[in-house]
Amino acid sequence: MIELEGITKSFGSLQVLKGIDLTIAKGEIVSIVGPSGAGKTTLLQIMGTLDRPDSGRVVLNGTEVNRLNEKALSAFRNKEIGFVFQFHQLLPEFTALENVAIPALIRGESAGNARRKAMEMLELMGLQDRASHKPAELSGGEKQRVAVARALVNRPSAVLADEPSGSLDTQNKEELHRLFFDLRDRLGQTFVIVTHDEGLASKTDRTIHIIDGKIKKEEL
Template sequence: MIQLEGITKSFGSLQVLKGIDLTIDKGEVVSIVGPSGAGKTTLLQIMGTLDKPDAGRIILNNVEVNRLKDKEQAAFRNKEIGFVFQFHQLLPEFTALENVMIPSLINGISGKNARKEAEAMLDFLGLSERASHKPAELSGGEKQRVAVARALINHPSVVLADEPSGSLDTQNKEELHRLFFELRDKLGQTFVIVTHDESLAAQTDRTIHLIDGRIS
């Protein structure tokens, strides 16, 4: 489903990625691990079309996404790729429900249908009673589950998560990890997760070790 071929990336004279070849199948939960500076986040951002490689191909669902024009790429990203970040990235002025609705509205879904889908997603994640609360009124675990709901709202082909449990306490971290596998089992969702958490990496279907810009 995802295929990376010969991905390289440099920042000035520093080459961060040195020819990455990687294939990820539908329904896989894959972790990417490695020391700081190994290029994990850069690889994830390139996979998610948030950054451009210097060379190489990114193929997602048979579409070579790095050949798309910027506007086409943005539309493809919004529909096909969900993102979960370490610090939630929720908009503080909006409620949990409104935050989850945003990608659907960007995708051209009507407000009525976007609200219905967002309510169903929050209910699925056990957050119905928190729908009208703003991020400042939510716990860290609740905020991250809202972020997961937002990532899933357009039924993306893949969810890319960058240290998703890095800011959570042990209990919320374990709940989030269980949620990823529940979503894979119930929805067939594909996850690619950059993590330093050894317990999460040990649970994933496959662990990719990135060292000095190469897959080890």
């Protein structure tokens, strides 16, 4: 479902990725781990089409994204990829429902359809009673679940998460991790998660170890 072939990326004289080959199947939950500066986030950004590699191919759901122009790439990203970041990145002036609806509105859905889909996602997260609350009125765990709902509202092929539980306390962290596996079981959702959390990594279907810009080994 996600195929990376020969991915390289440099920033100035620093080569961050040094020939990454990786295939992720539909419905897999894969963790990417490694020390700071190993290239994990850069790899995730390239996988998510937020950055382009210097060389290599990125194929997502049968589309070679390297060949898309910026307008087509933006539309593809909106439809096929959901993102969850460490610090939720919700818009503070909007309610939970409005935040979740944004990707659907960008896709061209009517306001009514976008709100309906957003509420369905909030119900899936158990947050329907928080729909009218703004981020400042939500707990840290609730904010991150709203961010997951936003990532899922367009039913993307893959959700890419960068340290999604890094800012949460132990209880909320464990609840978020359980949520990922529940969503995979209920929706067949694919997740790729960059994490320093060894507990989460140990539970995923596969753990990809990156050291010095290369995949060192995989643990099944």
